[in-house]
Amino acid sequence: MAATLARGDSSQDLRLPPRKRVRRLPENHVPDREGFSSAFKERLHFREGERLRVDGLSLEVLYTPGHTDDSRSFLLRPASHAPRVFTGDTLLIRGTGRTDFQNGDAAAQYDSLFGRLLKLPEESLVYPAHDYNGMTVSTIGEERRFNPRLQVKDKAEYVALMNGLELDNPRLMDIAVPANRACGLRPNPARSKTAP
Numbered sequence: 512m513a514a515t516l517a518r519g520d521s522s523q524d525l526r527l528p529p530r531k532r533v534r535r536l537p538e539n540h541v542p543d544r545e546g547f548s549s550a551f552k553e554r555l556h557f558r559e560g561e562r563l564r565v566d567g568l569s570l571e572v573l574y575t576p577g578h579t580d581d582s583r584s585f586l587l588r589p590a591s592h593a594p595r596v597f598t599g600d601t602l603l604i605r606g607t608g609r610t611d612f613q614n615g616d617a618a619a620q621y622d623s624l625f626g627r628l629l630k631l632p633e634e635s636l637v638y639p640a641h642d643y644n645g646m647t648v649s650t651i652g653e654e655r656r657f658n659p660r661l662q663v664k665d666k667a668e669y670v671a672l673m674n675g676l677e678l679d680n681p682r683l684m685d686i687a688v689p690a691n692r693a694c695g696l697r698p699n700p701a702r703s704k705t706a707p
Contacts, residue, residue, distance in 0.1 A: 557583055573627055575601040577620020578608030584628065594635040596651075602628050603639045604646040607660045610673050612680070617673035621666045629655055 557563065557572040563585070564570075573584040578600040587595040600608030601623050610617040633652030654661060663669045681687065 570597075575599070575620075575623035575627055576616065577601055577610055577623045578613070578615055580614035580616065580619075582608075582623070584623075586631070593650075594631060595638060596628065596631060596635055597638045597640075598628060599640045602637060602654060602658075604637065604642050604644075604649045604654070605658050607658070607673075609676065609678055611676070611678065612684070617670040618666060620673070621669040624661065625666075629661070 559572060559574040561572045562569050563572065568587060571586040571588070573586055573596075575582050575584045575598070582599055582601050584599055584601055585597040587597075589595070601620060602608075607620060607624065609615065610620050629651060631651045633650060633655070635651040637649045637651060637654060638647070639649075660669070660672060663672060
């Protein structure tokens with residue numbers, strides 16, 4: 512079974528096709544009563560500072576709550592290149608993840624941004640989970656200078672900014688969040704009726 516690396520349980524993650532979220536199921540998987548493969552119910556919870564080793568790469572886990580209460584970012588420090596940080600929905604290109612649902616917390620996100628991510632070297636490459644404008648990479652320096660949500664004088668101003676966004680709920684949120692908590696798999700109603 513291939514492993515998936517989830518940054519949190521954001522509703523936007525469901526937009527990826529299943530083959531992008533999960534490479535393959537074990538040949539002998541059997542769906543449970545809810546239609547999920549039990550193989551994907553076992554979630555790995557990464558601790559702050561833990562190192563994940565994948566194909567010779569070492570990713571450092573950064574706990575960056577705010578968008579959700581379990582958001583993580585992953586930092587790669589290659590020896591001969593600028594650091595790379597995979598920020599999930601905590602830090603986007605010219606934006607930040609919303610904090611108004613899914614146990615989001617604008618004050619916690621401020622601390623994650625200003626106390627962790629923005630302290631990385633300016634040349635650090637930023638790879639967010641997604642971008643609605645086709646931008647795929649930025650740098651910490653660019654975001655410090657040009658990200659409108661980071662141009663605040665303190666935590667109180669950031670919290671007021673985030674609490675005043677009045678965003679619509681994402682489409683399919685009631686389906687997406689539970690599916691993301693199950694590593695991107697949606698329950699199969701037909702299977703759940705026949706499963707023991």
